[in-house]
Amino acid sequence: xxxxxxxxxxxxxxxxxxxxxxxxxxxxxxxxxxxxxxxxxxxxxxxxxxxxxxxxxxxxxxxxxxxxxxxxxxxxxxxxxxxxxxxxxxxxxxxxxxxxxxxxxx
Amino acid sequence: xxxxxxxxxxxxxxxxxxxxxxxxxxxxxxxxxxxxxxxxxxxxxxxxxxxxxxxxxxxxxxxxxxxxxxxxxxxxxxxxxxxxxxxxxxxxxxxxxxxxxxxxxx
Amino acid sequence: xxxxxxxxxxxxxxxxxxxxxxxxxxxxxxxxxxxxxxxxxxxxxxxxxxxxxxxxxxxxxxxxxxxxxxxxxxxxxxxxxxxxxxxxxxxxxxxxxxxxxxxxxx
Amino acid sequence: xxxxxxxxxxxxxxxxxxxxxxxxxxxxxxxxxxxxxxxxxxxxxxxxxxxxxxxxxxxxxxxxxxxxxxxxxxxxxxxxxxxxxxxxxxxxxxxxxxxxxxxxxx
Numbered sequence: 441x442x443x444x445x446x447x448x449x450x451x452x453x454x455x456x457x458x459x460x461x462x463x464x465x466x467x468x469x470x471x472x473x474x475x476x477x478x479x480x481x482x483x484x485x486x487x488x489x490x491x492x493x494x495x496x497x498x499x500x501x502x503x504x505x506x507x508x509x510x511x512x513x514x515x516x517x518x519x520x521x522x523x524x525x526x527x528x529x530x531x532x533x534x535x536x537x538x539x540x541x542x543x544x545x546x
Numbered sequence: 547x548x549x550x551x552x553x554x555x556x557x558x559x560x561x562x563x564x565x566x567x568x569x570x571x572x573x574x575x576x577x578x579x580x581x582x583x584x585x586x587x588x589x590x591x592x593x594x595x596x597x598x599x600x601x602x603x604x605x606x607x608x609x610x611x612x613x614x615x616x617x618x619x620x621x622x623x624x625x626x627x628x629x630x631x632x633x634x635x636x637x638x639x640x641x642x643x644x645x646x647x648x649x650x651x652x
Numbered sequence: 653x654x655x656x657x658x659x660x661x662x663x664x665x666x667x668x669x670x671x672x673x674x675x676x677x678x679x680x681x682x683x684x685x686x687x688x689x690x691x692x693x694x695x696x697x698x699x700x701x702x703x704x705x706x707x708x709x710x711x712x713x714x715x716x717x718x719x720x721x722x723x724x725x726x727x728x729x730x731x732x733x734x735x736x737x738x739x740x741x742x743x744x745x746x747x748x749x750x751x752x753x754x755x756x757x758x
Numbered sequence: 759x760x761x762x763x764x765x766x767x768x769x770x771x772x773x774x775x776x777x778x779x780x781x782x783x784x785x786x787x788x789x790x791x792x793x794x795x796x797x798x799x800x801x802x803x804x805x806x807x808x809x810x811x812x813x814x815x816x817x818x819x820x821x822x823x824x825x826x827x828x829x830x831x832x833x834x835x836x837x838x839x840x841x842x843x844x845x846x847x848x849x850x851x852x853x854x855x856x857x858x859x860x861x862x863x864x
Contacts (some may be wrong), residue, residue: 455594468585475581479574488561488619489645495612496648499605503652503862506601511855513594514836519847522837529837537829539595542602543862544821546609546757609756617749624726625734625741635731643723649756650715651864667806680797687793691786700773700831701857707824708860711817715864718813725806751807754814758821 456516457509467505474498506543510536562622563615573611580604612649616642668728669721679717686710718755722748774834775827785823792816824861828854 457464475498481491518536522529563570581604587597624642628635669676687710693703730748734741775782793816799809836854840847 455591457588457594457597458591461588461591464588465585468581468588472578472581472585475574475578479571479578482563482567482570482574485561485564485567488563488615488623489641491563492612492615492619492645493648495608495615496645496652499608499612499649500652500863502601502605502608506598506605507855507859507862509594509598509601510858511851513598514832514854515848515851517594518832519837519840519851522840530833533829533833533837535595536832537825539598539602540828540858540861541825542599543605543858544825545818546602546606606757613749613753613756616752617745620726620730620748621742621745625731625745628731628734636727639723639727639731642726643719646722646752646755647719649752650719651712667803669800669806669809670803673800673803676800677797680793680800684790684793684797687786687790691783691790694775694779694782694786697773697776697779700775700827700835701853703775704824704827704831704857705860707820707827708857708864711820711824711861712864714813714817714820718810718817721806721810721813725810729806747807751810751814754811755817758814758818 456512456514460508460512464505464509467501471498471501471505474501503543510539510543562618562620566614566618570611570615573607577604577607577611580607609649616645616649668724668726672720672724676717676721679713683710683713683717686713715755722751722755774830774832778826778830782823782827785819789816789819789823792819821861828857828861 474494478491478494478498481494514536518529518532521532580600584597584600584604587600620642624635624638627638686706690703690706690710693706726748730741730744733744792812796809796812796816799812832854836847836850839850
Protein backbone atom coordinates (compact mmCIF):
# COMPACT_ATOMS: atom_id res chain seq x y z
CA UNK A 441 0.00 0.00 0.00
CA UNK A 442 2.89 2.40 0.43
CA UNK A 443 6.55 2.91 0.14
CA UNK A 444 7.89 1.40 3.33
CA UNK A 445 10.47 -0.50 1.33
CA UNK A 446 11.80 2.56 -0.41
CA UNK A 447 11.98 5.26 2.26
CA UNK A 448 14.53 7.60 0.77
CA UNK A 449 16.54 7.92 3.96
CA UNK A 450 16.57 4.36 5.26
CA UNK A 451 17.47 0.81 4.53
CA UNK A 452 14.46 -1.31 3.62
CA UNK A 453 12.43 -1.93 6.79
CA UNK A 454 14.47 0.46 8.90
CA UNK A 455 12.41 3.42 10.05
CA UNK A 456 12.72 6.52 12.18
CA UNK A 457 11.31 4.82 15.27
CA UNK A 458 13.78 1.94 15.01
CA UNK A 459 16.24 3.02 17.67
CA UNK A 460 13.41 3.42 20.18
CA UNK A 461 11.66 0.23 19.11
CA UNK A 462 11.81 -1.62 22.44
CA UNK A 463 10.39 1.44 24.23
CA UNK A 464 7.50 1.64 21.77
CA UNK A 465 6.80 -2.08 22.18
CA UNK A 466 6.72 -1.67 25.97
CA UNK A 467 4.34 1.30 25.71
CA UNK A 468 1.99 -0.65 23.45
CA UNK A 469 2.02 -3.61 25.87
CA UNK A 470 1.03 -1.25 28.67
CA UNK A 471 -1.78 0.25 26.58
CA UNK A 472 -3.03 -3.24 25.74
CA UNK A 473 -3.11 -4.01 29.48
CA UNK A 474 -5.02 -0.77 30.20
CA UNK A 475 -7.54 -1.68 27.47
CA UNK A 476 -8.04 -5.07 29.11
CA UNK A 477 -8.53 -3.20 32.40
CA UNK A 478 -11.39 -1.17 30.91
CA UNK A 479 -12.99 -4.40 29.67
CA UNK A 480 -12.81 -5.76 33.22
CA UNK A 481 -14.26 -2.56 34.72
CA UNK A 482 -17.30 -2.86 32.46
CA UNK A 483 -17.61 -6.58 33.15
CA UNK A 484 -17.54 -5.87 36.91
CA UNK A 485 -20.19 -3.13 36.59
CA UNK A 486 -17.95 -0.37 37.83
CA UNK A 487 -19.09 3.24 37.88
CA UNK A 488 -19.42 4.89 34.42
CA UNK A 489 -17.41 7.98 35.35
CA UNK A 490 -14.49 5.85 36.57
CA UNK A 491 -14.54 3.96 33.27
CA UNK A 492 -14.57 7.26 31.34
CA UNK A 493 -11.50 8.39 33.31
CA UNK A 494 -9.68 5.23 32.25
CA UNK A 495 -10.74 5.58 28.62
CA UNK A 496 -9.36 9.16 28.62
CA UNK A 497 -6.08 7.88 30.10
CA UNK A 498 -5.68 5.29 27.32
CA UNK A 499 -6.63 7.82 24.61
CA UNK A 500 -4.00 10.17 25.98
CA UNK A 501 -1.35 7.40 26.10
CA UNK A 502 -2.09 6.54 22.45
CA UNK A 503 -1.79 10.20 21.43
CA UNK A 504 1.59 10.37 23.14
CA UNK A 505 2.77 7.29 21.20
CA UNK A 506 1.54 8.92 17.97
CA UNK A 507 3.37 12.19 18.76
CA UNK A 508 6.62 10.30 19.46
CA UNK A 509 6.30 8.26 16.25
CA UNK A 510 5.64 11.46 14.32
CA UNK A 511 8.69 13.18 15.79
CA UNK A 512 10.90 10.21 14.83
CA UNK A 513 9.32 10.21 11.38
CA UNK A 514 9.92 13.91 10.75
CA UNK A 515 13.45 13.78 12.19
CA UNK A 516 14.43 10.83 9.98
CA UNK A 517 12.23 10.28 6.95
CA UNK A 518 11.05 13.83 6.21
CA UNK A 519 14.36 15.61 6.78
CA UNK A 520 16.15 12.71 5.08
CA UNK A 521 13.99 13.22 2.00
CA UNK A 522 14.53 17.01 2.24
CA UNK A 523 18.28 16.54 2.02
CA UNK A 524 18.07 14.04 -0.83
CA UNK A 525 15.39 15.37 -3.13
CA UNK A 526 12.97 18.28 -3.07
CA UNK A 527 10.08 16.51 -4.76
CA UNK A 528 10.28 13.45 -2.52
CA UNK A 529 10.31 15.81 0.47
CA UNK A 530 7.11 17.48 -0.70
CA UNK A 531 5.35 14.11 -0.94
CA UNK A 532 6.62 13.12 2.53
CA UNK A 533 5.40 16.40 4.04
CA UNK A 534 1.96 16.05 2.44
CA UNK A 535 1.75 12.51 3.81
CA UNK A 536 2.85 13.59 7.31
CA UNK A 537 0.35 16.47 7.28
CA UNK A 538 -2.50 14.03 6.58
CA UNK A 539 -1.46 12.03 9.64
CA UNK A 540 -1.23 15.20 11.77
CA UNK A 541 -4.66 16.31 10.56
CA UNK A 542 -6.18 12.99 11.66
CA UNK A 543 -4.55 13.43 15.08
CA UNK A 544 -5.76 17.02 15.49
CA UNK A 545 -9.26 16.41 14.14
CA UNK A 546 -10.03 13.39 16.33
CA UNK B 547 -13.40 6.45 45.79
CA UNK B 548 -16.86 7.23 44.51
CA UNK B 549 -20.49 6.54 44.83
CA UNK B 550 -21.01 3.63 42.49
CA UNK B 551 -22.92 1.81 45.23
CA UNK B 552 -25.33 4.65 45.81
CA UNK B 553 -26.22 5.98 42.36
CA UNK B 554 -29.53 7.66 43.06
CA UNK B 555 -31.28 6.13 40.07
CA UNK B 556 -30.01 2.55 40.11
CA UNK B 557 -29.71 -0.61 42.10
CA UNK B 558 -26.22 -1.13 43.54
CA UNK B 559 -23.88 -2.09 40.70
CA UNK B 560 -26.43 -1.43 37.99
CA UNK B 561 -25.40 1.45 35.74
CA UNK B 562 -26.62 3.30 32.69
CA UNK B 563 -24.50 1.20 30.34
CA UNK B 564 -25.86 -2.06 31.76
CA UNK B 565 -28.37 -2.89 29.03
CA UNK B 566 -25.66 -2.47 26.39
CA UNK B 567 -23.02 -4.27 28.43
CA UNK B 568 -22.31 -7.10 25.99
CA UNK B 569 -21.89 -4.61 23.12
CA UNK B 570 -19.40 -2.58 25.16
CA UNK B 571 -17.46 -5.73 26.08
CA UNK B 572 -17.28 -6.71 22.39
CA UNK B 573 -16.07 -3.21 21.43
CA UNK B 574 -13.35 -3.32 24.07
CA UNK B 575 -12.23 -6.76 22.86
CA UNK B 576 -11.91 -5.36 19.34
CA UNK B 577 -9.91 -2.35 20.58
CA UNK B 578 -7.63 -4.68 22.55
CA UNK B 579 -7.03 -6.64 19.32
CA UNK B 580 -6.29 -3.45 17.38
CA UNK B 581 -3.79 -2.41 20.07
CA UNK B 582 -2.08 -5.78 19.72
CA UNK B 583 -2.04 -5.17 15.96
CA UNK B 584 -0.13 -1.90 16.44
CA UNK B 585 2.38 -3.72 18.64
CA UNK B 586 2.89 -6.23 15.83
CA UNK B 587 3.26 -3.48 13.19
CA UNK B 588 6.09 -1.91 15.20
CA UNK B 589 7.67 -5.30 15.86
CA UNK B 590 7.61 -6.04 12.12
CA UNK B 591 9.16 -2.64 11.26
CA UNK B 592 6.18 -1.43 9.27
CA UNK B 593 6.05 2.09 7.87
CA UNK B 594 5.58 4.89 10.47
CA UNK B 595 2.69 6.56 8.65
CA UNK B 596 0.75 3.26 8.45
CA UNK B 597 1.24 2.82 12.19
CA UNK B 598 0.02 6.39 12.83
CA UNK B 599 -3.12 5.63 10.79
CA UNK B 600 -3.83 2.64 13.02
CA UNK B 601 -3.18 4.61 16.22
CA UNK B 602 -5.68 7.25 15.04
CA UNK B 603 -8.25 4.50 14.32
CA UNK B 604 -7.92 3.10 17.86
CA UNK B 605 -8.05 6.57 19.43
CA UNK B 606 -11.23 7.25 17.48
CA UNK B 607 -12.77 3.90 18.52
CA UNK B 608 -12.03 4.70 22.18
CA UNK B 609 -13.60 8.15 21.85
CA UNK B 610 -16.73 6.54 20.41
CA UNK B 611 -16.92 4.16 23.38
CA UNK B 612 -16.52 7.14 25.73
CA UNK B 613 -19.30 9.08 23.96
CA UNK B 614 -21.66 6.09 24.17
CA UNK B 615 -20.89 5.55 27.88
CA UNK B 616 -21.47 9.25 28.50
CA UNK B 617 -24.82 9.19 26.72
CA UNK B 618 -25.95 6.20 28.80
CA UNK B 619 -24.69 7.95 31.93
CA UNK B 620 -26.56 11.20 31.23
CA UNK B 621 -29.73 9.38 30.15
CA UNK B 622 -29.81 7.27 33.32
CA UNK B 623 -27.75 8.60 36.21
CA UNK B 624 -27.89 12.35 35.56
CA UNK B 625 -31.56 12.58 34.61
CA UNK B 626 -32.37 10.05 37.34
CA UNK B 627 -30.72 12.33 39.89
CA UNK B 628 -32.50 15.35 38.36
CA UNK B 629 -35.88 13.74 38.96
CA UNK B 630 -35.03 12.64 42.49
CA UNK B 631 -33.11 15.52 44.01
CA UNK B 632 -31.82 18.86 42.77
CA UNK B 633 -28.63 18.90 44.81
CA UNK B 634 -27.62 15.38 43.80
CA UNK B 635 -28.25 16.37 40.18
CA UNK B 636 -25.90 19.32 40.48
CA UNK B 637 -23.13 17.06 41.78
CA UNK B 638 -23.76 14.54 38.98
CA UNK B 639 -23.62 17.28 36.34
CA UNK B 640 -20.37 18.71 37.74
CA UNK B 641 -18.88 15.20 37.70
CA UNK B 642 -20.04 14.53 34.12
CA UNK B 643 -18.68 17.90 32.97
CA UNK B 644 -15.23 16.99 34.31
CA UNK B 645 -15.33 13.80 32.23
CA UNK B 646 -16.47 15.73 29.13
CA UNK B 647 -13.70 18.31 29.65
CA UNK B 648 -11.08 15.53 29.71
CA UNK B 649 -12.53 14.14 26.48
CA UNK B 650 -12.59 17.54 24.74
CA UNK B 651 -9.19 18.66 25.97
CA UNK B 652 -7.31 15.51 24.99
CA UNK C 653 -34.59 25.52 12.68
CA UNK C 654 -35.06 24.44 16.30
CA UNK C 655 -37.12 24.80 19.39
CA UNK C 656 -35.57 27.83 21.05
CA UNK C 657 -39.02 29.29 21.59
CA UNK C 658 -40.38 26.22 23.31
CA UNK C 659 -37.62 25.01 25.61
CA UNK C 660 -39.58 22.95 28.12
CA UNK C 661 -37.90 24.49 31.15
CA UNK C 662 -37.70 28.14 30.21
CA UNK C 663 -39.62 31.19 29.19
CA UNK C 664 -39.32 31.96 25.47
CA UNK C 665 -35.83 33.31 24.80
CA UNK C 666 -34.56 32.57 28.28
CA UNK C 667 -31.83 29.94 28.27
CA UNK C 668 -29.51 28.18 30.64
CA UNK C 669 -26.67 30.60 29.99
CA UNK C 670 -28.84 33.62 30.72
CA UNK C 671 -27.67 34.37 34.25
CA UNK C 672 -24.05 34.35 33.07
CA UNK C 673 -24.81 36.29 29.89
CA UNK C 674 -22.59 39.32 30.56
CA UNK C 675 -19.64 37.03 31.36
CA UNK C 676 -20.11 35.14 28.09
CA UNK C 677 -20.32 38.39 26.15
CA UNK C 678 -17.06 39.59 27.75
CA UNK C 679 -15.33 36.30 26.93
CA UNK C 680 -16.45 36.52 23.30
CA UNK C 681 -15.20 40.12 23.07
CA UNK C 682 -11.80 38.96 24.33
CA UNK C 683 -11.71 36.09 21.80
CA UNK C 684 -12.61 38.52 19.01
CA UNK C 685 -9.68 40.70 20.10
CA UNK C 686 -7.33 37.70 20.14
CA UNK C 687 -8.47 36.77 16.63
CA UNK C 688 -7.69 40.29 15.47
CA UNK C 689 -4.29 39.90 17.14
CA UNK C 690 -3.54 36.79 15.03
CA UNK C 691 -4.51 38.74 11.89
CA UNK C 692 -2.02 41.44 12.90
CA UNK C 693 0.75 38.88 13.62
CA UNK C 694 0.39 37.48 10.10
CA UNK C 695 0.22 40.97 8.60
CA UNK C 696 3.45 41.91 10.43
CA UNK C 697 5.21 38.71 9.24
CA UNK C 698 5.73 37.34 12.72
CA UNK C 699 7.24 33.92 13.28
CA UNK C 700 4.98 30.95 12.33
CA UNK C 701 5.44 29.10 15.63
CA UNK C 702 4.42 32.21 17.64
CA UNK C 703 1.29 32.48 15.50
CA UNK C 704 0.50 28.79 16.08
CA UNK C 705 0.81 29.36 19.85
CA UNK C 706 -1.77 32.15 19.62
CA UNK C 707 -4.11 30.06 17.44
CA UNK C 708 -3.96 27.27 20.06
CA UNK C 709 -4.75 29.80 22.82
CA UNK C 710 -7.87 31.02 20.98
CA UNK C 711 -8.98 27.46 20.17
CA UNK C 712 -8.66 26.60 23.85
CA UNK C 713 -10.59 29.72 24.92
CA UNK C 714 -13.41 28.80 22.52
CA UNK C 715 -13.51 25.23 23.88
CA UNK C 716 -13.82 26.62 27.40
CA UNK C 717 -16.76 28.79 26.33
CA UNK C 718 -18.38 25.73 24.72
CA UNK C 719 -17.89 23.64 27.89
CA UNK C 720 -19.44 26.37 30.04
CA UNK C 721 -22.42 26.77 27.67
CA UNK C 722 -22.88 22.99 27.68
CA UNK C 723 -22.84 22.83 31.49
CA UNK C 724 -25.49 25.58 31.70
CA UNK C 725 -27.50 23.78 29.03
CA UNK C 726 -27.43 20.41 30.81
CA UNK C 727 -28.10 21.98 34.22
CA UNK C 728 -31.13 23.89 32.94
CA UNK C 729 -32.63 22.59 29.71
CA UNK C 730 -31.76 18.88 29.92
CA UNK C 731 -32.57 18.36 33.59
CA UNK C 732 -35.60 20.63 33.20
CA UNK C 733 -36.87 18.38 30.42
CA UNK C 734 -36.04 15.30 32.52
CA UNK C 735 -38.27 16.52 35.33
CA UNK C 736 -41.11 17.49 33.00
CA UNK C 737 -41.30 14.74 30.43
CA UNK C 738 -39.30 11.60 29.66
CA UNK C 739 -39.63 11.79 25.89
CA UNK C 740 -38.62 15.45 25.69
CA UNK C 741 -35.61 14.59 27.86
CA UNK C 742 -34.52 11.87 25.45
CA UNK C 743 -34.61 14.31 22.54
CA UNK C 744 -32.68 16.92 24.55
CA UNK C 745 -30.00 14.36 25.49
CA UNK C 746 -29.63 13.16 21.89
CA UNK C 747 -29.23 16.79 20.80
CA UNK C 748 -26.67 17.56 23.52
CA UNK C 749 -24.71 14.40 22.65
CA UNK C 750 -24.40 15.56 19.03
CA UNK C 751 -22.92 18.84 20.26
CA UNK C 752 -20.52 16.99 22.60
CA UNK C 753 -19.47 14.69 19.77
CA UNK C 754 -18.59 17.68 17.58
CA UNK C 755 -16.53 19.12 20.44
CA UNK C 756 -14.68 15.83 21.11
CA UNK C 757 -14.13 14.97 17.45
CA UNK C 758 -12.68 18.33 16.44
CA UNK D 759 11.35 35.84 22.55
CA UNK D 760 12.39 33.75 19.57
CA UNK D 761 14.38 33.61 16.43
CA UNK D 762 11.98 35.06 13.90
CA UNK D 763 14.72 37.34 12.64
CA UNK D 764 17.18 34.54 12.08
CA UNK D 765 15.17 31.74 10.49
CA UNK D 766 17.89 29.70 8.83
CA UNK D 767 16.05 29.39 5.53
CA UNK D 768 14.59 32.85 5.10
CA UNK D 769 15.31 36.50 4.86
CA UNK D 770 14.47 38.36 8.05
CA UNK D 771 10.70 38.61 8.37
CA UNK D 772 10.02 36.30 5.45
CA UNK D 773 8.34 33.09 6.56
CA UNK D 774 6.90 29.91 5.14
CA UNK D 775 3.36 31.29 5.05
CA UNK D 776 4.44 34.40 3.16
CA UNK D 777 3.32 33.41 -0.31
CA UNK D 778 -0.16 32.60 1.01
CA UNK D 779 -0.31 35.67 3.23
CA UNK D 780 -3.36 37.33 1.69
CA UNK D 781 -5.31 34.05 1.92
CA UNK D 782 -4.44 33.72 5.61
CA UNK D 783 -5.46 37.32 6.26
CA UNK D 784 -8.83 36.70 4.55
CA UNK D 785 -9.38 33.53 6.60
CA UNK D 786 -8.66 35.36 9.84
CA UNK D 787 -11.05 38.19 8.86
CA UNK D 788 -13.77 35.58 8.30
CA UNK D 789 -13.06 33.94 11.68
CA UNK D 790 -13.20 37.34 13.39
CA UNK D 791 -16.63 37.87 11.78
CA UNK D 792 -17.82 34.44 12.94
CA UNK D 793 -16.66 35.26 16.47
CA UNK D 794 -18.64 38.48 16.36
CA UNK D 795 -21.59 36.39 15.16
CA UNK D 796 -21.40 34.18 18.27
CA UNK D 797 -21.34 37.30 20.45
CA UNK D 798 -24.52 38.48 18.72
CA UNK D 799 -26.21 35.07 19.12
CA UNK D 800 -25.64 35.21 22.89
CA UNK D 801 -26.74 38.83 23.05
CA UNK D 802 -29.96 37.91 21.21
CA UNK D 803 -30.63 34.97 23.55
CA UNK D 804 -30.44 32.36 20.82
CA UNK D 805 -30.67 28.67 21.60
CA UNK D 806 -27.59 27.17 23.39
CA UNK D 807 -27.20 24.25 21.00
CA UNK D 808 -27.16 26.59 17.98
CA UNK D 809 -24.44 28.64 19.66
CA UNK D 810 -22.42 25.47 20.38
CA UNK D 811 -22.67 24.54 16.69
CA UNK D 812 -21.20 27.92 15.75
CA UNK D 813 -18.43 27.67 18.36
CA UNK D 814 -17.46 24.25 16.92
CA UNK D 815 -17.40 25.73 13.41
CA UNK D 816 -15.00 28.50 14.49
CA UNK D 817 -12.80 26.06 16.43
CA UNK D 818 -12.59 23.90 13.33
CA UNK D 819 -11.75 26.89 11.09
CA UNK D 820 -8.94 27.89 13.47
CA UNK D 821 -7.56 24.34 13.48
CA UNK D 822 -7.51 24.40 9.68
CA UNK D 823 -5.55 27.67 9.71
CA UNK D 824 -3.10 26.12 12.20
CA UNK D 825 -2.66 23.00 10.02
CA UNK D 826 -1.97 25.15 6.93
CA UNK D 827 0.54 27.34 8.81
CA UNK D 828 2.24 24.20 10.11
CA UNK D 829 2.50 22.71 6.63
CA UNK D 830 4.06 25.92 5.29
CA UNK D 831 6.40 25.97 8.28
CA UNK D 832 7.58 22.37 7.83
CA UNK D 833 7.90 22.77 4.04
CA UNK D 834 10.03 25.92 4.37
CA UNK D 835 11.66 26.43 7.75
CA UNK D 836 12.11 22.83 8.93
CA UNK D 837 13.28 21.35 5.63
CA UNK D 838 15.33 24.50 5.00
CA UNK D 839 17.12 23.96 8.30
CA UNK D 840 17.53 20.25 7.49
CA UNK D 841 19.38 21.07 4.31
CA UNK D 842 21.55 23.69 5.94
CA UNK D 843 22.51 22.26 9.30
CA UNK D 844 21.63 19.11 11.27
CA UNK D 845 21.63 20.71 14.68
CA UNK D 846 19.45 23.64 13.66
CA UNK D 847 17.05 21.12 12.11
CA UNK D 848 16.78 19.22 15.39
CA UNK D 849 15.87 22.41 17.24
CA UNK D 850 13.29 23.33 14.57
CA UNK D 851 11.71 19.86 14.77
CA UNK D 852 11.52 19.98 18.58
CA UNK D 853 9.87 23.39 18.34
CA UNK D 854 7.37 22.23 15.69
CA UNK D 855 6.54 19.12 17.75
CA UNK D 856 5.62 21.31 20.74
CA UNK D 857 3.20 23.23 18.51
CA UNK D 858 1.73 19.97 17.15
CA UNK D 859 1.34 18.60 20.69
CA UNK D 860 -0.63 21.71 21.72
CA UNK D 861 -2.88 21.24 18.67
CA UNK D 862 -3.45 17.52 19.34
CA UNK D 863 -3.91 17.86 23.10
CA UNK D 864 -6.47 20.68 22.98
